[in-house]
Amino acid sequence: MLAVVLLLSGTVAASTRIDVQLDEWTLGFEELEVAAGRMEFRVVNRGRMPHNFRLDWKDARGEAYAVETPLLQPGQEYSLIVTLGSGTYEAWCTVPGHGGLGMAGVVIVTP
Numbered sequence: 001m002l003a004v005v006l007l008l009s010g011t012v013a014a015s016t017r018i019d020v021q022l023d024e025w026t027l028g029f030e031e032l033e034v035a036a037g038r039m040e041f042r043v044v045n046r047g048r049m050p051h052n053f054r055l056d057w058k059d060a061r062g063e064a065y066a067v068e069t070p071l072l073q074p075g076q077e078y079s080l081i082v083t084l085g086s087g088t089y090e091a092w093c094t095v096p097g098h099g100g101l102g103m104a105g106v107v108i109v110t111p
């Protein structure tokens with residue numbers, strides 16, 4: 001049992017944790033740089049309205065990909081665990097209008 005616990009904590013330590021605080025009208029960052037690999041976006045809605053957090057990107061062939069949290073109610077949090085290669089990722093809240101109000105940014109993943 002102890003070995004299992006150690007193994008799990010080792011796995012958690014191997015991912016980079018990024019805290020994302022959603023609020024009206026910000027993701028808490030405009031540009032964020034992180035090293036490639038496994039990462040955990042710990043997304044918290046600190047606002048008074050529902051928000052979510054989504055990443056969009058394209059691979060070398062132009063194929064589009066996305067990952068997103070569910071719609072988070074005020075006070076809710078969600079861990080988005082994803083492995084990302086180097087590149088530029090568009091981050092935004094998909095609730096209509098929110099991206100344009102400022103809930104948009106860029107995540108730059110370095111090699």
Ligand SMILES: [Cu+2]
Nearest residue numbers: 051093095098
């Ligand atoms: Cu929003």
